[in-house]
Each structure stands twice: as structure tokens, then as C-alpha cells.
Amino acid sequence: MNSDAVTVTESLSHRMVVGRKPEPSQSAAVLKEDVALLIRLRQGDERAFDELVARHHSALIRMAMGYVADREVAEEVVQDTWMAVIEGFARFEGRSSLRTWIFGIMIHKAKDRGVREKRHTTFSAFESIDDDGDETVDPSRFHQSGEWAGHWAFPPQPWDEQTPETLLASQQAVNVMNLAIKALPPTLQDVLILRDVEGVDSKEVCEILKITGTNLYVRLHRARERVRQTVEIYLEGRQCAV
């Protein structure tokens, strides 16, 4: 059993040192963690598999739901993804992180399913992020012309006591934010879930989604701005109601 583990470590660490010495970067640390998990997976450790599923399942479901028609199909897609992972991890060579590999499988499967299921509706939104123009913030909030052109006409009002903690304490605010995230088009939802919800570093997000850093920040900012708008409207509404 241990000889199996040694083989895995050797093959993976060999790949890491081919060419030049790997830099002690964050991705190397992540890969180290992957190696430990892979060793356990290849030993048939069920708890390692449970850990892997627990770590990524909810993000996978949420992302899949952006591509396919409903929850049930999203669950099927993710189920298929896990089956592919089970089939494939023996051959996984560590060219990317485990996470990048797993999310890549899911996106491929989800897009495939999405094309078949709702090609007549919003599929074009997958590839085009410019479907709503270049603007991130509602242009009507800025002066349109004159000396002040491009400067705030209706600047955001400070959310005085609102911190992440106070927002989270309000079930209504939580609901409003969850709905806003759910309503995002898949291209925006993907980056927000990976970067802000899952805390994946930006380089890896680009690898998973096969996009450039510039592209990532355009999408990420649009996603955050939409959530910000929702919170703004929620807070203003609450103010009026009091």
C-alpha cells in the first residue's frame, strides 16, 4: 500500500522539478496539498473522497446552475463530473491543480448540457460578456456633459454602519444578495463564485475559465457592482420604510 503512495509522490514531484526548480509560490503550496490528497485517494481512502466532494460540491452546483435549465440537471452534471473525477484521478498528472481540473470537467459538461437543453435561449451569454455594453456602473449616475462630465452626479451614499458582519446579520440582506448572485449571467457568476465565494486566486480563476486577467477583472467588477447595486437599493428601501 505504501509503495503506491511513493509512486504518486514521485511521479508528481518529478513533474514539478522537471526543467527548473519550482518557485516557492502559492500554487506550489496548493499542489503540495493536492499531492497529499491524491495519495489518499489512490489508496482508496473514502474520507479523502468525501473531503474532496465536501470542498467543492456546493460551488460546482452553483456554477452549473448558471449553465443549465434547472437544479435537477445541474445536480446530474455535477454527479457526472464526480464520476469523471473517480475515473480519471488515477491518471491525473498534476499539470493543473486538482480544483482547476475538476471545475474544468464540470464546465465542459455543463456547457455541453446547456447547449442541448436551452440553445434557443441564453446560450450566447456564455461567450459574450459585452452583451450589455461597456458600462459597469449605471451611466446616468454621472454627469453626461459639461465641465463635470464623467464625474458623479449621484454619488453612492456611505453605508454608514454597514459592515460585512451587520449585513450578514440581516436575513433579508442575505436573501437579497443571494438572489442578486443567482441572477447574474453565467460569465459573471462564475468569476464571482470562484474568486469571492471560494477565494480562488485570480491566476487560477483565469486557468479554470480560460480567460485573461483583464477579462477576469472586467467580469468580476461587473458582478460585484450588480451585487453592490442590490445592497444599495435594499438599504435605501429600508431607510424609507423606517
Added chain:
Amino acid sequence: MAQEEGQATLSEIPCQEIAQWVSAYLDEHVGDERKRQIAVHLAICVGCETYVKQIATVRDVVGLLPKTVEESPDSHRLRRAFVARARPSPSGG
């Protein structure tokens, strides 16, 4: 609602443009020159300063939202598949 006089004229870049870069700026994903321009702007523009704070709040709060437990209804099937696939077969030696 217009900003105080003098604020905007000091700035090299209009707020509308600053606003587009906020997420990249917060993640330190902008070049040195742009970073400087944005920092200068933020020092003199209350609207943009507030906007940056709000985007940072959103970024932080999104990561803290309670995660719905996504128990897979087929977790038993997955486990069986995993065990069948991954457990080294008791091959003779």
C-alpha cells in the same frame, strides 16, 4: 448632488473611469502608474472613496455568505463508484 468645486478639476481621470478599475485596484491588479492615479483621485473624491469601500464590502460579504449545504442525493452511488474504482484490487503476489 454635484461634488464640491475644485475636486474634479484636480483629478486626471473622471470618476466613471475610476469606477471601472476598482476591483482590479482592490486586488492590486493594476500597474504602478494607474495605481498612483487612482490613489490620487480617491484622496480628493468622496464619491469614489465611498464607492471603493462599498465594492470592498461586497467582496468581503460575498465570501462570508452562509453556504447552502449541497448534499448530493446520490452520494452513496458516488461512494460506491469511488470504492470500486480506487481501492487497490487484491491482486495476488
